[in-house]
Amino acid sequence: MEVIIQPTADEAAHLAARVIAHEVRSRPNSVLGLATGRTMEAIYARLTEMHRNEGLSFARCHTFNLDEFIGLPPDHPGSYRKVMTDRFFSHVDIPADHIHFLNGQAADLTAECEAYEAAIRLCGGIHLQLLGIGRDGHIGFNEPLSALQSRTREKALTPATRRQNAFLFGGRWEAVPARALTMGVGTILESRRCLLVATGEEKAYILAQAVEGPITAWVTASALQLHPRCTVIVDEAAAEQLRGKDYYRWIFENEPEWAPFR
Ligand code: F6R
Numbered sequence: 001m002e003v004i005i006q007p008t009a010d011e012a013a014h015l016a017a018r019v020i021a022h023e024v025r026s027r028p029n030s031v032l033g034l035a036t037g038r039t040m041e042a043i044y045a046r047l048t049e050m051h052r053n054e055g056l057s058f059a060r061c062h063t064f065n066l067d068e069f070i071g072l073p074p075d076h077p078g079s080y081r082k083v084m085t086d087r088f089f090s091h092v093d094i095p096a097d098h099i100h101f102l103n104g105q106a107a108d109l110t111a112e113c114e115a116y117e118a119a120i121r122l123c124g125g126i127h128l129q130l131l132g133i134g135r136d137g138h139i140g141f142n143e144p145l146s147a148l149q150s151r152t153r154e155k156a157l158t159p160a161t162r163r164q165n166a167f168l169f170g171g172r173w174e175a176v177p178a179r180a181l182t183m184g185v186g187t188i189l190e191s192r193r194c195l196l197v198a199t200g201e202e203k204a205y206i207l208a209q210a211v212e213g214p215i216t217a218w219v220t221a222s223a224l225q226l227h228p229r230c231t232v233i234v235d236e237a238a239a240e241q242l243r244g245k246d247y248y249r250w251i252f253e254n255e256p257e258w259a260p261f262r
Contacts, residue, residue: 004231
């Protein structure tokens with residue numbers, strides 16, 4: 001795992017977008033795992049700009065979103081599919097049949113999750129998995145005590161996660177569905193590369209637990225410590241409680257791999 005600290009949330013988002021763009025340019029048929037949420041908005045806005053102004057094309061990419069609420073129609077303003085369509089997919093050149101989403105209205109949710117895992121395998125696996133972190137330490141909707149080898153499945157959401165998503169439901173946390181489908185921690189760990197982005201002081205405590213604390217199902221993001229290629233991009237506010245800040249900064253300034261991004 002490596003941690004890159006940027007001065008502001010915007011700069012963290014821009015760096016994350018550059019890492020994704022670099023992946024897509026060097027492998028135009030990349031399979032991207034995508035996340036939703038506030039942290040991601042500036043990343044998708046920057047990728048959209050790069051598509052418009054710098055010729056970045058997603059035409060040969062496939063995408064798999066991490067999670068979706070159960071029971072919402074795809075055009076519901078709170079559905080992650082709708083959020084992704086409005087904020088990203090409708091602004092870039094990715095073909096509709098390359099966009100993969102869990103269907104939270106499927107009659108058989110277990111079969112839906114198995115089919116999603118099969119579709120990921122059929123595409124050859126995920127090259128780059130973009131992740132945010134919940135205040136309870138979740139990645140995807142893998143809430144505390146999710147098995148660290150879990151696969152795509154149904155999950156009950158914590159009240160904290162429902163509150164965090166209330167902004168998509170007119171500010172009413174009770175309106176946020178109590179259950180969701182999510183890729184499992186084990187599914188996420190199979191991606192060839194993980195890119196976790198966290199910004200803002202409200203993420204500082206849980207980020208330090210995930211990066212520098214013990215690997216525990218209580219903080220599912222801590223499982224990323226097991227991943228052979230995980231990059232964590234944060235702003236100063238989210239980095240506040242990290243013990244290894246000086247070392248992380250040295251790595252970013254000195255490792256040749258990061259030279260094109262400095
Ligand atoms: C959503 C997802 C979640 C979010 C996390 C952070 O697809 O995967 O794990 O990334 O809840 O959300 P924000 O960015 O809104 O704080």
